[in-house]
Amino acid sequence: MIGQPTGEKEIYDILQEAKRSLNEEGKLLSKVYNEPSIFDLEVKKIFSKTWIFLAHESEIPWSGDYVLRRIVDDSFIVTRDEDGEVHVLFNMCRHRGMQLCRSDAGNSSHFRCPYHGYTYQNTGKLNGVPFQKEAYGPEGLDKDEWAMTPAPKMGIYEGMIFASLNPDVQPLEEYIGDMGWYLDFYLKKSPAGMEVVGPPQRWVMPADWKLASENFIGDGYHTQSTHMSTIKAGIMRVKSPAYLKDGVQILAGMHGCLFMGFKPGSYFNYPQSIVDSMKESFDPDQIALLEENSVLPLNATIFPNTSLLHSSMSIEEGGKSVPYVTLRVWQPMGPGKMEIWSWCLVEKDASEEFKKASNRSYLSTFGASGTLEQDDAENWSGQTRVAAGEMSGQHYLNYGAGLGQVEPIPEGEWAGPGTAYPKNYVDFAQRHFWQTYFDHLLDSQNGS
Numbered sequence: 511m512i513g514q515p516t517g518e519k520e521i522y523d524i525l526q527e528a529k530r531s532l533n534e535e536g537k538l539l540s541k542v543y544n545e546p547s548i549f550d551l552e553v554k555k556i557f558s559k560t561w562i563f564l565a566h567e568s569e570i571p572w573s574g575d576y577v578l579r580r581i582v583d584d585s586f587i588v589t590r591d592e593d594g595e596v597h598v599l600f601n602m603c604r605h606r607g608m609q610l611c612r613s614d615a616g617n618s619s620h621f622r623c624p625y626h627g628y629t630y631q632n633t634g635k636l637n638g639v640p641f642q643k644e645a646y647g648p649e650g651l652d653k654d655e656w657a658m659t660p661a662p663k664m665g666i667y668e669g670m671i672f673a674s675l676n677p678d679v680q681p682l683e684e685y686i687g688d689m690g691w692y693l694d695f696y697l698k699k700s701p702a703g704m705e706v707v708g709p710p711q712r713w714v715m716p717a718d719w720k721l722a723s724e725n726f727i728g729d730g731y732h733t734q735s736t737h738m739s740t741i742k743a744g745i746m747r748v749k750s751p752a753y754l755k756d757g758v759q760i761l762a763g764m765h766g767c768l769f770m771g772f773k774p775g776s777y778f779n780y781p782q783s784i785v786d787s788m789k790e791s792f793d794p795d796q797i798a799l800l801e802e803n804s805v806l807p808l809n810a811t812i813f814p815n816t817s818l819l820h821s822s823m824s825i826e827e828g829g830k831s832v833p834y835v836t837l838r839v840w841q842p843m844g845p846g847k848m849e850i851w852s853w854c855l856v857e858k859d860a861s862e863e864f865k866k867a868s869n870r871s872y873l874s875t876f877g878a879s880g881t882l883e884q885d886d887a888e889n890w891s892g893q894t895r896v897a898a899g900e901m902s903g904q905h906y907l908n909y910g911a912g913l914g915q916v917e918p919i920p921e922g923e924w925a926g927p928g929t930a931y932p933k934n935y936v937d938f939a940q941r942h943f944w945q946t947y948f949d950h951l952l953d954s955q956n957g958s
């Protein structure tokens with residue numbers, strides 16, 4: 511029983527046992543959903559070690575544009591300089607540590623510290639020090655030494671800007687690994703790339719970040735129950751509530767996703783111009799999945815806390831469903847509390863009419879007041895609430911769907927990389943998420 515772990519050794523022992531029970535029995539200790547001493551470890555072993563998504567390039571299209579982002583409690587300014595280069599700069603003045611920038615987004619070539627007035631360029635270079643000679647002598651200050659501190663690592667993957675607090679983190683391409691092939695379905699549907707529609711919506715939820723990550727990595731099972739109201743209201747037009755029963759669950763590196771089928775030839779209701787773009791951008795195996803298997807990834811999680819979703823909803827009563835992509839970050843704020851950041855992504859070269867309709871479709875379902883979003887929120891906050899008590903320290907949860915019953919699709923029969931399971935109502939991807947999670951917390955290099 512976890513009770514209230516007192517020492518580091520005790521937490522490690524509990525996590526070791528939790529990992530064993532998950533791997534060997536398909537059971538998860540419910541306390542890991544919401545436990546303060548584990549949250550501290552998550553910050554040290556996951557959020558300070560892996561790549562974390564911060565912003566999409568299209569949020570800062572012009573020189574001088576910036577957005578404020580964070581990795582747990584570390585604030586970063588993501589800027590685009592005069593040469594078009596992107597920088598991720600730690601938002602703390604080098605003088606006395608004042609927070610340099612306090613607006614969420616804007617355009618500025620410089621950041622002037624409100625405390626004593628140090629002024630930095632949007633590259634991070636220190637440009638101005640008030641009364642420099644009086645304060646630091648005739649030679650002044652070595653401005654190169656006192657520039658803003660960049661994030662230890664930054665990288666851009668198909669327009670997605672990531673950073674890491676870990677200077678030794680593996681290269682971003684390698685970190686994304688096999689998952690890149692699946693991310694193409696979201697990010698490379700057009701050779702022009704994707705762009706965000708406006709700023710992200712943000713809201714705070716009394717729910718643990720992991721519950722959202724694990725839901726998005728593969729939980730097709732909840733849709734027939736949780737999202738029934740959206741089906742009944744006619745917003746989601748599906749033949750049966752079990753519309754996600756058939757599909758494919760994917761484990762790719764540390765990440766994963768879930769494929770769903772669409773009506774053959776309908777291409778998920780994408781306009782013909784986007785279908786043509788997909789065929790131009792995708793490799794032959796990806797095209798075959800679309801054309802012959804009529805499937806595409808529905809939801810996906812990039813470990814630890816970034817998810818993507820394709821969906822398609824009616825925006826007018828009786829009208830045709832309009833597809834959209836949402837990109838979301840489950841931003842931890844503390845044990846059992848997160849801030850959700852949610853963007854709608856559209857193909858840069860899509861028509862204005864489609865962009866507008868796609869965004870409306872997204873807002874009605876996965877925006878802050880969206881029907882599906884609220885359905886999910888109720889579950890995640892409920893799970894978090896009951897996991898806060900003592901009983902959850904001795905309470906194990908069923909993650910056993912498919913265990914010992916469903917085999918991966920044999921090699922050569924599935925076009926994509928990673929491991930593919932031929933069903934959606936299984937827990938392979940969710941177990942994979944938790945195995946990856948335990949591997950990080952326990953510093954294990956073992957695969958899952």
Ligand code: FES
Pocket residue numbers: 603604605606607608623624625626627628
């Ligand atoms: S704290 Fe920024 S100039 Fe002093």
Ligand SMILES: [Fe+2]
Pocket residue numbers: 732733736737882886
């Ligand atoms: Fe959901």
